[in-house]
Every structure is written in structure tokens, then in C-alpha cells.
Amino acid sequence: MAKQERAIRTRRAILEAAGAVFDEHGYTSTTIAMVLERAEVTKGALYFHFPSKESLAQAVLDEQVPFGAVPQQPCRLQEIIDMTFVVGERLLTNPLLRGSVRLTVDQATPSGVDHSGPFRQWGERLMVLMEQARERGELLPTVEPRDTVDLLVGGFAGLQLMSRALSGRADLGHRLSVLWGHILPSIAVPGLLLGLDSKADRGARVLASLDLPAS
Amino acid sequence: MAKQERAIRTRRAILEAAGAVFDEHGYTSTTIAMVLERAEVTKGALYFHFPSKESLAQAVLDEQVPFGAVPQQPCRLQEIIDMTFVVGERLLTNPLLRGSVRLTVDQATPSGVDHSGPFRQWGERLMVLMEQARERGELLPTVEPRDTVDLLVGGFAGLQLMSRALSGRADLGHRLSVLWGHILPSIAVPGLLLGLDSKADRGARVLASLDLPAS
Known part of the structure; x- marks a missing residue:
């Protein structure tokens, strides 16, 4: 070596x-x-x-956002959905990601460490995908991408936190599915709604597809 | 005395x-x-x-939910909206509420303290209002009250946390307004949407109305 x-x-x-x-x-x-x-x-x-x-x-904080890597999809909104489910699924098993998320949400992390950095980094990452979704005509004209992105980042932070407190994160997939079920009709053009997959086991399925050898 | x-x-x-x-x-x-x-x-x-x-x-944790007290409204959904804005507004100034919320979301709170209690207590409080909203015909038939309530509680927890990290909670009213703007069309019957008030300064206005002498 x-x-x-x-x-x-x-x-x-x-x-x-x-x-x-x-x-x-x-x-x-x-x-x-x-x-x-x-x-x-x-x-x-x-x-x-x-x-x-x-x-x-x-x-440890700087390692967080790479955990949101997902395969490209025909629809950018599906990639955004997939990022939330994949991070949720990886939180179940990956100690580095769990530690990074804890440092982000714990108020105790000292000011010398940029513990709000991941909020901004997730926001920037999602903004790129959201702008692409807009260009491709996936979004309703009323969507303000910045507002929607911040809602997703903040909402995810709280849902994983409540899920950890109440079920050791066992119900996180379901909670993310509920989040998307409530939000998608307000952001996606109607023709996309039936085709988008935001079922509770989406994260596990996306991760399983990553383990397949490239064909 | x-x-x-x-x-x-x-x-x-x-x-x-x-x-x-x-x-x-x-x-x-x-x-x-x-x-x-x-x-x-x-x-x-x-x-x-x-x-x-x-x-x-x-x-300190047990004191949290009483901070969500709001005046009765003709519409139960408006009361639920008001609870989120009033708690958001009180977080700006009330150290007891801030400490209680920090204990709830910090993972460091020891297991001998029931720090997930407030999640459950908010959930129970909101479930009562949500069931009343259902009986009064305010909700779309597709709403699962438990799921929607958990989304609101977890979403609020994360939005206040991100808002604290990024702006010292100065933008929390705006973030709550964005939350409701995305979620209300998925839960309220269409006839209610225009009449519900979820503007960013809703919390300040509700609190101001509480300070008026009873007429």
C-alpha cells in the first residue's frame, strides 16, 4: 500500500x-x-x-453532504426526494453520518466550529437540483425554490430528530413519505405526481440499486 | 404575600x-x-x-406545551396555525421556553429525563384540535390526522433549529409561513384556504391581541 x-x-x-x-x-x-x-x-x-x-x-461536519449522493433520474424532483430518503436510510447504520448530524443540531457545538455549515451546504446542493427542475418544467410557477429548499432542509432536520427521540429512527422512512405527500402537490406540476416515488422504503431501494454492478 | x-x-x-x-x-x-x-x-x-x-x-420540559396557548378561533385549523406562530414568536424572547426547547432537541439530555415528552405532548394537543377540525368539515377526506400532526411537530422542531443556527431565529416567522403555504393545500378544504392567516407576522399579531383588555 x-x-x-x-x-x-x-x-x-x-x-x-x-x-x-x-x-x-x-x-x-x-x-x-x-x-x-x-x-x-x-x-x-x-x-x-x-x-x-x-x-x-x-x-466530521464536512463529510455530511456527500452522504446525499444519489443516482441520476429522468426527473430532478425524484433526485431531491431520493436524497432525503437515502440520507434517512444511511442514518440508520452509518456512525459518521449520525455524528455529523448530531454536531449540526446540537446547540452545544462551540462557535469555533461551523456547525450550521451543513444547513447551508444542503441548501446549495438542493438549489442546483431545484433550478434544474424549474428549467425542465417540473415545478408549479408559484414555487420559490429558496423557500422550498429551506423548508426541506429544516423539515428533514426536525423529522429525523423526532424520529430518533421517539423510535430510534425506525419510522423515519414513513415520516419522510408523509412530508413528501404533503408538499409535492404544492410544488410539482400535476402530471408528475403519480410518477414520483416517495414511499417509505424508497431509501432502501435506491441504496440497493447502487450495490448492483454497472451493466 | x-x-x-x-x-x-x-x-x-x-x-x-x-x-x-x-x-x-x-x-x-x-x-x-x-x-x-x-x-x-x-x-x-x-x-x-x-x-x-x-x-x-x-x-423545564414540562413547562413547554402551555406556551402554545392561543385564543379560540372560528376555525380549528387557524388555532393550530396560531400555536406554531405563537410558540415561534415566544421563542424570540422567553428564556424558559428556549431552554425547554433546547433540552428537547439536544441529544445530550440524559435518559433519566423524559426529553422526548414534549414531542408527544405537542402531538396530543394538536390531535385534539385536528379531530375537531375533522368533525367541523375543515379537512380534506384524505388527511390522516396522526401523520399530519407528527409532520407539524417534527417540522417545527427542525425549522426553529435551522432558524436559530442561521439567523438567531429572526426568520422563523417567514419559515413557518412557508411551511403552512406548502402544507395547507394538502389538508384544508379549498373553501378555507383564502381565509386562513399564515403570514409571517401572525404570531406577533395574536400575542398583541392577548394583551388587550377583555371587552
Whole structure:
């Protein structure tokens, strides 16, 4: 294994360990020692990549939006729907994503860490897709993309939070399906409504399709 | 002042101080000493009312739903709308409500405190109004009240959280207005839509009407 590749793997192992520890203990109670023990790396390796707890938290936050990658679809609104379900599904199993989301929503994350960054980054990502949806004639003329995008980002944050508190996120797919069922008639042109898939198991199906070998 | 009345005032002063400290520092970093200093009461008085930090947090959480009290309206859906705007407006100024909401959404609140209680209590409160709205013919026949209520509670939680992170809650009224603009066409019978008020300043206007003397 080349030296650079090893460094990338070590960095990733530290990030995943840090995500898990931040998810379980929150920013304030997390210590570098806890991350070291979980990651099974040396202190020197950790400080080489991350000079402080703040920098570790920032890196965990920066990893959040890539978890929303989804396959391209004929309809941009379907891609936006898919992002919410895929992130919801990945929250069930991925400690790095869970830790990143906890740092975003916990008020305890210190001001030296840009914990509101993911809200803005999700917003920018969704705005690109929403503008494409508009150009393709998928949206009703009354839609203000910025408002709708902020509603989706904020609404998702709260639904995953309530779902975690009440069911350990087991009902998150259903809650996202309810969100889309209420919102889509206000944003999509009527001809699209029946063809869009926002069923509760959408996330699992999209992720399963990603595991298939490219044909 | 009667002894009982004094005890009630002392308890309230402690709760308000605790709400402010929990809002600023979160559960983990809050100490009884910080609450004592803020409330300007004796240690004995505090422990008489609240034997532990957990019991203090629980009492702050239990105060949350009463902040949603709104005047009766001809239309139950308008009362539901008003609850969201009034709570949003009160979040701007009331430290006890802010602390209570922080304890609800922060994952750090320990399991000995029922921090998911407010989610359930808001849900129960809104379900009563939603069932009345159904009986009065305000809702489309496709509405599942439980699903819609959970969407409102979870959506509100996330929108206030994002609004706090991005604008110190200054844009919360606008975000709530956007929420209702997207959701109302999916739940209210068409004849009601124009008459329902979900403008961004609805909370301020409802609160102002409460300050008027009863005529």
C-alpha cells in the first residue's frame, strides 16, 4: 500500500471513530482519548491529521453532504426526494453520518466550529437540483425554490430528530413519505405526481440499486 | 404575600433561571450553582422545589406545551396555525421556553429525563384540535390526522433549529409561513384556504391581541 493511500485510510478510520463518539457523547463530553481508543491509531497519527477536537468536529461536519449522493433520474424532483430518503436510510447504520448530524443540531457545538455549515451546504446542493427542475418544467410557477429548499432542509432536520427521540429512527422512512405527500402537490406540476416515488422504503431501494454492478 | 404564593413565585423564578442557563449552556455544562446564581434564591429553596438537576430539567420540559396557548378561533385549523406562530414568536424572547426547547432537541439530555415528552405532548394537543377540525368539515377526506400532526411537530422542531443556527431565529416567522403555504393545500378544504392567516407576522399579531383588555 502506497504511503499516501495509507494516510487516506488512517484519516478515514479516525473520522469514522470520531463520528461514532460524537454521536454517542456529543461534542462537550467527547475527548481525543475516546476517539484514539475507538480508532485504534497512535496519538501522533491523529494529531497529524487533526490538530484539535474542533478540527475533528469540523471534518466530521464536512463529510455530511456527500452522504446525499444519489443516482441520476429522468426527473430532478425524484433526485431531491431520493436524497432525503437515502440520507434517512444511511442514518440508520452509518456512525459518521449520525455524528455529523448530531454536531449540526446540537446547540452545544462551540462557535469555533461551523456547525450550521451543513444547513447551508444542503441548501446549495438542493438549489442546483431545484433550478434544474424549474428549467425542465417540473415545478408549479408559484414555487420559490429558496423557500422550498429551506423548508426541506429544516423539515428533514426536525423529522429525523423526532424520529430518533421517539423510535430510534425506525419510522423515519414513513415520516419522510408523509412530508413528501404533503408538499409535492404544492410544488410539482400535476402530471408528475403519480410518477414520483416517495414511499417509505424508497431509501432502501435506491441504496440497493447502487450495490448492483454497472451493466 | 401568603406563604403558598411566595413558594409559587420562588419556584417560577428558579424555573425561569434554569431555562435561561439550560438554553445558554445545555444540560451537560449546566450546574445547580449556575442556576442558584441566576435565580438569586438560597440553596435550600432550590433543593426544596427541585432535588436534582434531572428534576429541574424535567420541570423545564414540562413547562413547554402551555406556551402554545392561543385564543379560540372560528376555525380549528387557524388555532393550530396560531400555536406554531405563537410558540415561534415566544421563542424570540422567553428564556424558559428556549431552554425547554433546547433540552428537547439536544441529544445530550440524559435518559433519566423524559426529553422526548414534549414531542408527544405537542402531538396530543394538536390531535385534539385536528379531530375537531375533522368533525367541523375543515379537512380534506384524505388527511390522516396522526401523520399530519407528527409532520407539524417534527417540522417545527427542525425549522426553529435551522432558524436559530442561521439567523438567531429572526426568520422563523417567514419559515413557518412557508411551511403552512406548502402544507395547507394538502389538508384544508379549498373553501378555507383564502381565509386562513399564515403570514409571517401572525404570531406577533395574536400575542398583541392577548394583551388587550377583555371587552
